[in-house]
Amino acid sequence: MSTVTSVEEASRERAMTGIQLLDERLGGGFQRNSTLLLFSEIPAEKRIFAEHFVMAGIKNGETCLYVDFFRAPQLARREFTKFGSYPEDRLVIVDATSSQLLLPTSEKYAIGDVGNLDEIFDVVSEAIRDAKPQRVVIDSLEFLADRFPTERVLDFWRKLTAEAREVGSTLCFLFINWTYSSAGIERMRDLTDYVVEFQSTISGGVVRSMMQVEELREGGMKTNWVPYTFRDIVGVTVYFPRVLVTGPFNAGKSTVVKNLCSTSVSIDRMGTTVAFDYGNVNTMGLEADVFGTPGQERFEFIFKIFAREVNGILLVVDATRPEDFERARKMLELVGPGLPFVIVANKSDLPDALPPQRIKEIIGLGEDVHIVAAVATRGIGLREAFKDLAQQIIGVK
Amino acid sequence: MLKTFPPSAEIEELTTGPPTVNSFPSNYSILLAGPPGVGKLEYFLELVKQGLEQGKRIVFVTLDLHPAEVRERAKANGLDLADYEGRTFLFVDCYSAMSNDRLEHDPRKRMYQVSSFSNLEGIGMAMTKASNDLKTPVMIFFYTVSTLFLHNTPQAIAKFIQIVTSRVKTTLGFIAYAVHEGVHDQMTMNLLRSLVDGVIEARFKEDLAREIRIHHMRGLRPSTAWGTIGQRIQMTATRATGSAISRGNGP
Numbered sequence: 001m002s003t004v005t006s007v008e009e010a011s012r013e014r015a016m017t018g019i020q021l022l023d024e025r026l027g028g029g030f031q032r033n034s035t036l037l038l039f040s041e042i043p044a045e046k047r048i049f050a051e052h053f054v055m056a057g058i059k060n061g062e063t064c065l066y067v068d069f070f071r072a073p074q075l076a077r078r079e080f081t082k083f084g085s086y087p088e089d090r091l092v093i094v095d096a097t098s099s100q101l102l103l104p105t106s107e108k109y110a111i112g113d114v115g116n117l118d119e120i121f122d123v124v125s126e127a128i129r130d131a132k133p134q135r136v137v138i139d140s141l142e143f144l145a146d147r148f149p150t151e152r153v154l155d156f157w158r159k160l161t162a163e164a165r166e167v168g169s170t171l172c173f174l175f176i177n178w179t180y181s182s183a184g185i186e187r188m189r190d191l192t193d194y195v196v197e198f199q200s201t202i203s204g205g206v207v208r209s210m211m212q213v214e215e216l217r218e219g220g221m222k223t224n225w226v227p228y229t230f231r232d233i234v235g236v237t238v239y240f241p242r243v244l245v246t247g248p249f250n251a252g253k254s255t256v257v258k259n260l261c262s263t264s265v266s267i268d269r270m271g272t273t274v275a276f277d278y279g280n281v282n283t284m285g286l287e288a289d290v291f292g293t294p295g296q297e298r299f300e301f302i303f304k305i306f307a308r309e310v311n312g313i314l315l316v317v318d319a320t321r322p323e324d325f326e327r328a329r330k331m332l333e334l335v336g337p338g339l340p341f342v343i344v345a346n347k348s349d350l351p352d353a354l355p356p357q358r359i360k361e362i363i364g365l366g367e368d369v370h371i372v373a374a375v376a377t378r379g380i381g382l383r384e385a386f387k388d389l390a391q392q393i394i395g396v397k
Numbered sequence: 398m399l400k401t402f403p404p405s406a407e408i409e410e411l412t413t414g415p416p417t418v419n420s421f422p423s424n425y426s427i428l429l430a431g432p433p434g435v436g437k438l439e440y441f442l443e444l445v446k447q448g449l450e451q452g453k454r455i456v457f458v459t460l461d462l463h464p465a466e467v468r469e470r471a472k473a474n475g476l477d478l479a480d481y482e483g484r485t486f487l488f489v490d491c492y493s494a495m496s497n498d499r500l501e502h503d504p505r506k507r508m509y510q511v512s513s514f515s516n517l518e519g520i521g522m523a524m525t526k527a528s529n530d531l532k533t534p535v536m537i538f539f540y541t542v543s544t545l546f547l548h549n550t551p552q553a554i555a556k557f558i559q560i561v562t563s564r565v566k567t568t569l570g571f572i573a574y575a576v577h578e579g580v581h582d583q584m585t586m587n588l589l590r591s592l593v594d595g596v597i598e599a600r601f602k603e604d605l606a607r608e609i610r611i612h613h614m615r616g617l618r619p620s621t622a623w624g625t626i627g628q629r630i631q632m633t634a635t636r637a638t639g640s641a642i643s644r645g646n647g648p
Contacts, residue, residue: 042564043518043522043525043560044518044522046518047519070513070516072494075494097512097513100513140518142517142553143515146515146552147550176517176518178552200522200525202529202564202568202569205532205533207525207529
């Protein structure tokens with residue numbers, strides 16, 4: 001069974017995010033007719049996700065409605081082109097900004113007075129009834145939360161949810177919490193089917209974005225914090241800034257980096273890595289920067305530099321050399337406990353290669369460890385191992 | 398993790414004139430309060446000028462004026478921003494998108510634009526990105542907080558300033574907010590004062606002469622005497638940080 005086919009089949013009942021790994025975790029996407037809360041406590045890149053979600057719908061032939069309190073529609077439409085060109089009539093905008101700027105609007109749906117919550121509701125629900133959009137985004141709820149009493153905002157939410165259900169829309173609220181207490185947030189969660197929480201951290205002068213998807217129904221899924229970035233045209237991409245490829249001397253780490261990545265560079269001396277290998281892999285809607293460490297103990301100082309902020313580890317072992325497995329286990333410990341990893345059983349085409357199950361037993365990292373038989377020189381098993389690792393990093397609780 | 402303050406020796410001792418760009422520790426926040434027209438922008442631009450000439454990197458967040466107007470005002474004060482813009486100086490422009498047709502699209506002038514004063518999240522993100530773009534640490538000048546109050550509740554603004562200030566102090570560098578005095582109630586002013594490390598006040602005297610002073614600076618003991626804006630006047634400050642406070646000649 002191919003996952004791609006199942007995703008396509010699911011797109012009727014599911015609103016794909018267009019982020020493949022996430023869609024797989026969501027069983028094809030968000031349940032249609034559901035309500036999403038895109039939430040953060042501090043400023044984060046939420047809007048890009050909302051825009052991506054809208055464009056994923058439009059690229060899938062759907063009509064989407066975007067209620068914008070912060071951008072004049074000309075600006076909003078122009079900013080959407082960062083996802084590539086799109087049929088403009090598929091994007092219906094409710095213009096809640098022009099009146100704030102005392103400007104005329106060219107949009108069919110516009111809110112004349114953003115201080116009037118009833119009018120806001122009337123215009124948005126009229127747009128929903130007319131356009132019957134498959135996806136609706138409200139950008140942003142904090143605009144309302146900061147202007148109207150909590151009860152009225154929650155009532156607006158309930159009524160809008162009912163309107164969206166009526167036409168089968170997936171409804172999506174952006175919200176940064178400037179004003180509500182945690183009790184207020186809880187009440188919002190009660191009205192929501194999915195919460196996507198966003199974080200942004202600064203590390204080494206780079207802003208890193210992460211999101212976590214949680215399905216709120218009983219027994220629903222919850223991902224780990226998923227790092228992501230934005231790429232022109234492609235949109236939101238799951239991005240791991242640091243995947244480490246490590247393992248004992250001569251296990252084939254450099255070959256793994258080279259044959260897994262579309263671009264790579266190795267700093268070596270006579271075929272042995274003395275500094276590190278670096279590569280960038282971009283596959284299956286997923287991008288990662290991959291760093292290969294040297295295997296020899298005398299280079300462990302470099303190892304320690306790379307071991308910081310690691311997303312996950314490919315632990316490469318030579319399947320014909322069980323005497324090195326102890327060293328492999330030690331190297332894993334060096335990076336730090338608790339990180340997702342996959343054992344790449346390299347050289348598994350050689351006649352004396354041990355089968356994965358046997359390697360698992362000898363290496364002694366428990367029965368649950370993931371291991372993939374690979375032949376790095378021919379690229380066999382590498383993508384499987386990488387995908388397995390990616391799924392572990394994203395995780396589901 | 399909080400970066401450590403620079404050694405106190407690096408903080409300039411104030412002997413003459415209003416506080417200079419070297420009067421402030423890094424990882425620090427300041428509120429500049431004064432009535433409209435007293436010279437808050439002029440003072441900010443003077444600090445910007447000093448900073449740029451010393452090779453500091455500066456982010457200017459403008460909510461009250463179009464960047465073009467800020468450039469003109471800077472020029473009138475002897476600072477040609479064209480020499481620095483895109484290299485060690487960046488605008489976060491929250492103004493021109495609100496005036497729509499005047500959106501700047503000059504690709505040579507790298508700029509961070511925010512589409513709306515109510516989009517506090519957008520302002521926060523743009524400040525972070527601009528700072529990282531220039532490379533931290535930076536000095537951020539925010540002109541003015543008052544404009545935010547036209548479009549957001551004090552509660553939302555307070556949380557915004559709290560979050561931004563803490564991010565600036567942990568990772569970005571230094572920030573100075575300007576606020577118009579006399580347009581907010583006393584509680585709001587007190588709230589704003591409580592969110593920063595130091596307060597600088599500017600005022601008109603009866604003859605409309607303009608004065609400025611340091612009201613307080615956490616961890617330091619500056620002189621709080623009034624001095625004249627635009628003139629080099631005698632103004633003393635004694636440095637005192639941490640345990641050294643008792644050494645100071647404070648009041």
